[in-house]
Amino acid sequence: MTIIRRYWIHVVLILASITFVGPFIWMFLTSLKTYEETIQVPIVWLPEQIQWVNYQIVNEKFPFLTLYFNTVAVVLATVVLQLLIASLAAFAFARLQFPGKNALFIIMLSLLMVPGQIFLIPQFQIIGVRFNLIDTLTALVVPNVFSVFGVFLLRQFFAAIPQELEDAAKIDGCSSLRIYWQIMMPLVTPGLVALGILTMISSWKELLWPLIVNQSIDKMPLSAGLANLIGEHTTYHEQVMAGAVISVLPMIIIFAFFQRKFVESIAQTGIKG
Amino acid sequence: MFKKLSAAFLALALTIVMGPVTPTAAAEKEITLALWDEVQKPIIQQSIDKFNVKFKGKYKATIAQTPWGEFWTKLDATMPTNKTPDVTWMNVFLPKYANGKVLEDLTPYIKKDKALKMSAYVPGRVAAFNYKNAQYALPKGMDAVFVAYNKAIFDKYGVAYPRANWDWTSLNAISGNLARKMKAAGATSEYPIAMELDLQPSSANFLHQDGADFLTLDKTKTLAATPQGIATFQKVIDLMNTGRMAPYTVLSETKASDLFISGKAAIIFVGSWKARVLETSSIGKAKQIGLVQMPKGKLNNYSVAGGLGYAMAKNSQNKAGAWELIKFITSQQSMTNEALNGIEFPARADSQGAYARGFQNIDPSVILAATKTAVPYPHNGNPASLTPLQNAIALAYSQKAPLAETIKSGAEATQKLLDDLNK
Known part of the structure; x- marks a missing residue:
């Protein structure tokens, strides 16, 4: 590789990293400004005096610890239950023979073609009113444990497993459930990790549903709590950004630790969240 | 070890999320007030606190804040059900909700309530919430x-x-x-x-x-x-x-x-x-x-002027309490507090004087004068x-x-x- 080519690659990479890191730095810098500095024209890049007080203000406005806890609990529960349910369905669609299988699968896939907002009001009527789950963390988990996309994704992984493995297990007397759990699940781990990560990200940043179904701030995840800082006429951008910094910190830390897995899993599926 | 710990943690998260909802003591009837403005919320909370003291043992009001961007979607989802907020902020969108029959007509309440003087509110703002001869909200403030x-x-x-x-x-x-x-x-x-x-x-x-x-x-x-x-x-x-x-x-x-x-x-x-x-x-x-x-x-x-009002949900499970709350938060006491804190120019004449006291750096008399000649903001809901x-x-x-x-x-x-x- 010539030196010039290597040089260009680096220029491109540096530009790309600035594009990706830029918003984070901007968020952090804005969180340290005064309100007036955030709306100045032309843009004020650096705060004249660092305003750590913004962090104190949002911290007083929101029970961040509770919001964190809610988010983590909801995300974990959603991920675990979704992986379990989606993998069971995917296993059935990929490996079991039953009448109407393909028709059923196509009907299910058709749900993917409809924008999720359409389900909002019926979903509220079922989960909020019928099941009486308004203002509970359960209401945030239940609608997301069923994922058509997850079933679709995992089905491809299950389908790719050689038939011989299943046959061998059958000869040894395995039931379908045992084949699913002991033979197949370990083999689809990359798929499970990919789906788990995608679900985690989408569940972490979910906004509209928590705002619709829940009311008290101590039953909200971080995303919905932060949205409350956005006013109709005036938004204190510095407070929103301080809150955003606080809420993305754990994600950044998790990413730093599991970076390799993230990249691997996305490379495996070719899908990004 | 790590596996066991994470399994235990997971189990804990699941139990908390899926655990039974603990019922609250139901001696006081709960009233929910839906609003969107983060800036106004702390001041309105002061009025709510006073309301809760006044009606202790009878009603307990809480604010449910939803940001402007999602507020109306939430209202659309909740108002037709019995899980609706009891009282909500209302603006020029009133006709949509009145036509949708999810708002309580307040006219009979006003007629029955001898202590309530509708003349205290600016007539233009009362008219703004009157739709097809039914009064659907009591006015909060007005702008210019x-x-x-x-x-x-x-x-x-x-x-x-x-x-x-x-x-x-x-x-x-x-x-x-x-x-x-x-x-x-x-x-x-x-x-x-x-x-x-x-x-x-x-x-x-x-x-x-x-x-x-x-x-x-x-x-x-x-x-x-x-x-x-x-x-x-x-x-x-x-x-x-x-x-x-x-x-x-x-x-x-x-x-x-x-x-x-x-x-x-x-x-x-x-x-x-x-x-x-x-x-x-x-x-x-x-x-x-x-x-x-x-x-x-x-x-x-x-100038054209809009302004908010407080409306009651037809599906409210506690209409008597909701009516008390609407009266309380549009009372002279509550509106004067909002005016003093500069968050609202009140739609009641007897609270407007306090608005000027909230300003030291700009001349509020100009705003006051602008509201006097203002006409309703042109919107049909x-x-x-x-x-x-x-x-x-x-x-x-x-x-x-x-x-x-x-x-x-x-x-x-x-x-x-x-x-x-x-x-």
């Missing part, structure tokens, strides 16, 4: 549009401040004078005038002042495409094209109020909802902000019917399409929708 100017910029260029009772001729003269001097000084990022492209603090006022209303008071017609309406848009475009107002490209990128507070615009048309921002800005604190009524158009200088005309106005200001044809086709589309609605 006025002009703010940056004295420092005027002084720098040696131009006299706008005077009370000015008109568009003097607006043209003053802004022309500023434009010339700014150009001579090479100040390319300074503008004599800035305005919001949003209709409420700008075009809706100009149209009414010229007698070419965006929407007539009876909400059946738009006069925007009349020769006078076209002339009104033309005078705004002229301001842009002669350097007297920031160009469309700037106004579509940056809020006029941000330009003004940054010291980049000498004059802005601004709504009273921004009064607090003006008061606490650094140019405000330096006593550099002057306020004056809007310049007189062909007919008058009246059906955003979809007004969108074609709103889009046409934005397109006309961008000057990417010819003015008269653009406005005419937008107005025709809106008029057709209005006619369908009023059949």
Whole structure:
């Protein structure tokens, strides 16, 4: 590789990293400004005096610890239950023979073609009113444990497993459930990790549903709590950004630790969240 | 070890999330108040706290805040069910919810309640929440549009401040004078005038002042495409094209109020909802902000005014408590507190005096005077019917399409929708 080519690659990479890191730095810098500095024209890049007080203000406005806890609990529960349910369905669609299988699968896939907002009001009527789950963390988990996309994704992984493995297990007397759990699940781990990560990200940043179904701030995840800082006429951008910094910190830390897995899993599926 | 720990943690998370809902002691009946504004919430909470003390053992009210962007979606989802908020903020969208039969008609409550004096509220605001002879909300506050100017910029260029009772001729003269001097000084990022492209603090006022209303008071017609309406848009475009107002490209990128507070615009048309921002800005604190009524158009200088009200959900499970809450938060005591804290210009006369006391840096008497002559904000509660005309106005200001044809086709589309609605 010539030196010039290597040089260009680096220029491109540096530009790309600035594009990706830029918003984070901007968020952090804005969180340290005064309100007036955030709306100045032309843009004020650096705060004249660092305003750590913004962090104190949002911290007083929101029970961040509770919001964190809610988010983590909801995300974990959603991920675990979704992986379990989606993998069971995917296993059935990929490996079991039953009448109407393909028709059923196509009907299910058709749900993917409809924008999720359409389900909002019926979903509220079922989960909020019928099941009486308004203002509970359960209401945030239940609608997301069923994922058509997850079933679709995992089905491809299950389908790719050689038939011989299943046959061998059958000869040894395995039931379908045992084949699913002991033979197949370990083999689809990359798929499970990919789906788990995608679900985690989408569940972490979910906004509209928590705002619709829940009311008290101590039953909200971080995303919905932060949205409350956005006013109709005036938004204190510095407070929103301080809150955003606080809420993305754990994600950044998790990413730093599991970076390799993230990249691997996305490379495996070719899908990004 | 790690596996066991994470399994235990997972189990804990699942139990907490899926665990049974612990019932609260139900001695007090709960009342929920839905609102969207983060800035107003802490002050309204003070009134709610007093309400809860007064009705201790009987009712307990809580605020359910949902940001503006999701507020109406949530209302649409919850109001038809028995999980609706009992009391909600209401604005010009009232007809939609009244037609949807999810709001309680408050007329019988008002008639029965001998202690409630409806005359305490500004009549225009009471009328704004009266739909097909039913009163659906008690008014909270009202707003108005006025002009703010940056004295420092005027002084720098040696131009006299706008005077009370000015008109568009003097607006043209003053802004022309500023434009010339700014150009001579090479100040390319300074503008004599800035305005919001949003209709409420700008075009809706100009149209009414010229007698070419965006929407007539009876909400059946738009006069925007009349020769006078076209002339009104033309005078705004002229301001842009002669350097007297920031160009469309700037106004579509940056809020006029941000330009003004940054010291980049000498004059802005601004709504009273921004009064607090003006008061606490650094140019405000330096006593550099002057306020004056809007310049007189062909007919008058009246501003359009909106305002919120408190409505009750038809599906509320506790209507008696909801009614008590509505009365309490629109009472003289509660509204005076909101006025003192500068979050609202009250829609009750006996609380309005307190508003002035909330300001030290800008002159609230101008805002007060603007509310006296204000006319209702032109809206029929059906955003979809007004969108074609709103889009046409934005397109006309961008000057990417010819003015008269653009406005005419937008107005025709809106008029057709209005006619369908009023059949």
